[in-house]
Amino acid sequence: MELQTFLIFAMTQAIVIASPGPSAIVVASQGATNGWRTTVFQMFGMMVATAIYFVMSATGLAALILASNLVFQIIKWVGVGYLIYLGLTALLSRSGGLSVAPTGKVKSQKSLFLQGFVVEFANPKVLLFFAAILPQFLDTAAPIAPQMTIMGLTGAAMQFVIYSAYASLGNKLANGGMRAWIVDLINRTAGAALIFAGIKMASVTAER
Template sequence: MQFETYLIFLVTTAVVVFSPGAAAVAVASQGAANGGRRALGGVFGIASANAVYFALSATGIASLIIASNLVFSVIKWAGVGYLVWLGLTALFTPAGAIRVKRSGRQSSLKALFAQGFVIEFANPKALLYFAAILPQFLDINAPIVPQILIMGMTTFLIDLTSYTAYAFLGDRLTRGEMKNWVVGLVNKCAGIALLYAGFRMAGVTVMR
């Protein structure tokens, strides 16, 4: 892989990852409710889910999943249901799965990791992205495995950097001792963002 090609892959992936979405909202909420450092559990969950999708795409299994309407639909609708549930919880319950106000009780690292992993793994857009983009950057005249490893590690590091920033952004929100109405507004915005992401995900289809 030429260096110029790698830079294009780096910039493209960074733009996609840093764009706020359901995972960013979730990890920012984890940071607000549990602190930035503890929210790293969710960050690693999201990065791990993307690593799984990257590996599937690199080995060609993603093509089989995308080709199967049943498997793809199961992943998509499970993700839609989970995001809608999170969004409704944030909108209509004072202390649900998404909390922007910090309390004395904090979630375990395992629970935060699991939430981050499920939210990202249930998003078929990540699978579509890797399946579509990887072949565009591979140099078939050079060894394939080193290129896959370089792009995989690059993606993992971008994930960690991006979602760590969102986690500490959420942490900073609560350190400012926000008024209750501001906390409520942020919770409502998070809920709406998650519902919007769920509805957008429901419209995801595979171009055949």
């Protein structure tokens, strides 16, 4: 892989990760609830989901999933349902896992990992990115495995850094001495944003 191609890939990947979406919202909310150290396990779940998509893209499985409307719809609607569930939890429950305020209630590491994994893996836009965009950066004349390894490690590092920034931002917002109504507004906004993301996700199709 040429340096220029790698830099373009890195920039594209950074923009995709940094764009406010379901994963960023969930990470920021968890960071606000229990801090960065706890949120790391959630981020690991997202990184594992991304790694799986990298492997699927390299082996052509992602393209097969896109070709199978049934499998694609299952992945999509699992994601839609879960995002709406998380959004409603944030909107209706003061003690919900997405409350943008320190609650003192810490979820288990396994629970956080699974939540991060499901949010990332069930997002059809992530699947579309790895199936339709990622292969364009590969040099088919060179060995594929080293290129995928480099790109995968780069993507994982970017996820960790960018999502850590979101988690730290959420934590600072929740612990910055804000008035209760402001914290509540942020919490409600996060919930509404997740529901909106779920609704938008429902309109995603497998067409490239």
